[in-house]
Amino acid sequence: MMACIQFVLLFLCSFIFIFKFNPSYAQISNLPVKSLVLLPVTKDPATFQYLTTIYHGTPQEPVKLVLDLGCPSLWVDCSSGHVSSSRRPIPSCSIQCSTANPSNMSCAFSAARPTCDLSAENSITGSATRGELVEDILTIRSVDGSKSGPATTVDHFLLSCAPKFLLNRLAKGAQGMLGLGKTRIALPSQLASKFGFQRKFATCLSSSSDGVVLFGNEAGYDSIFGTEISRSLVYTPLVTNPDGSGSSQEYSINVKSIKINGKRLPLSQEGIGEGTKISTTVPYTTLESSIYSTFIKAYTEAATNMTIVAPVSPFGLCFSSKENGSTLLGPMVPTVDLVLQSEMVKWRVHGRNAMVPVSDEVMCLGFLDGGVNSKTSIIIGGFQLEDNLLEFNLGTSMLGFSSSLLNRQTSCSMMLQSILKDSL
Structure with a gap:
């Protein structure tokens, strides 16, 4: 009887989660067709790590993160003293937990461990540990055409709270790592679900402070890089x-x-x-x-x-x-x-x-x-x-690359400095 009740509850949670997070069912947040979501990227001169800043929580707090292509999720040190009133732990017996951790297919141990565990890894040191899956509000900037757009908010964003020791050897001031991996809770997939984007993103890294990661559809790329580059x-x-x-x-x-x-x-x-x-x-x-x-x-x-x-x-x-x-x-x-x-x-x-x-x-x-x-x-x-434009298309499993943009007498910094000059 208890197993039956657990199954029904999990089914109901699954329906709610699919409706909320799947773009086929959810109400997609409206952005103009040429809009992109943008993460400015800087290079730390001491560690050569690439850093970006997000704003999350209530009240909003800037959080500096190390960019990691292969990391499956966003994880942060939640013990910094900032208390977010919008942060919510994810139950172990939930579809969110199963989505974040596919091996979690049972509610059998939910009483002993009520919150959802999710592995968090520091790819610089190779260290990994258990984190706690939570949801919170994420705020990042957008680009409308070739100019800065308004800040945009992602509700119910899934991330992992990890212990402080995992910050070892990250750049000074970094509070975690931002994963761009292929999972459903990595940033590309969560933004695609929120805004109805294609599951793809582009990177244009620089040795200066004008690198960027972009999320959105083809029309948005054209407006920033120009069709000569984005279509070639x-x-x-x-x-x-x-x-x-x-x-x-x-x-x-x-x-x-x-x-x-x-x-x-x-x-x-x-x-x-x-x-x-x-x-x-x-x-x-x-x-x-x-x-x-x-x-x-x-x-x-x-x-x-x-x-x-x-x-x-x-x-x-x-x-x-x-x-x-x-x-x-x-x-x-x-x-x-x-x-x-x-x-x-x-x-x-x-x-x-x-x-x-x-x-x-x-x-x-x-x-x-x-x-x-x-x-x-x-x-x-x-x-x-x-100074190479790279497009990672998760939908088609293809990588698009430009080779050096300097060959076209431009660079990531030259193309992006005009739209990155405004603060969030």
Whole structure:
């Protein structure tokens, strides 16, 4: 009898949750067709982490978060002293809990643990712990066409409260991490449900304070980036790592081969980068040790007119920058191509995203040795993502990428500074 009652209650909760959160049933909040929801992004100079600020709770409080592509949810340290009157714990016996944690398919232990548990992870340290799922009000800014729009509010936003120790090694002032993963409670899915958006988002990171993450539909992208850029992205499938390594919430692509100045590296196997991960929490691209060794040798051979100098940690190959010429695409150095599903589809890395200036006279190749036992053979790091427009489409499981916007005589900062100058 008790089991039957629990089943009925869960069914009723499911109906209410579907009506509230599913755009097919819920009343969609109205935004103009060209509107986007926007998160300004800055780069922390000490940790090289990418930071954004949201406003949540009642009263509203700004919360600085580290951006993490692969994190499945938004988690914060709720012990900071701010008390939100709109924060509500999520019961363990609820459809919200089952949606956030698919393994929670039973109410059998709801009496012993009445609130919903949700794993929270710091991807910088690799630490994970149990958090508590709550709902609260989230406020972020919007963009109407090519200008700043009003602040917009998301009611009943699901996030996780995590203990303070999980903040270890996050940038100064950060109170948690903002996940852009593939789950139904990650920010892209919750915004899509709230506003009737397509389940996709775009990133345009910068080494300055003018990076951005955008959520919305195609018309909105056109109004900010222009159709010449937004309609000319190259697309490649998003995949799951074939060896099962990594999280299913992470964004990965297949790299079939690597070329330096158009010459293919003599690597021993095809698909050397199957499950190549794209990361905003890894500062520079890492290559598994055997790939890295071949890569460094080939790059050294291609850099015939460059002077090698002593390496500067953590980099393994550095050059003198005193006599090196420069273009709109950065230093004049060998180009790196990550060849994807065919020879015609490649992610090209020019000097700006290849060379890291470490002093006025030295620059280093921004590709690092990922180790012998690396779970992922290639991780494309944040430095290589900067001034590249990336579109993550969860609905089609495709990644759209522009390669360097500098090639079009523009940048993330140049395109976005006019709409980011107004405060929330």
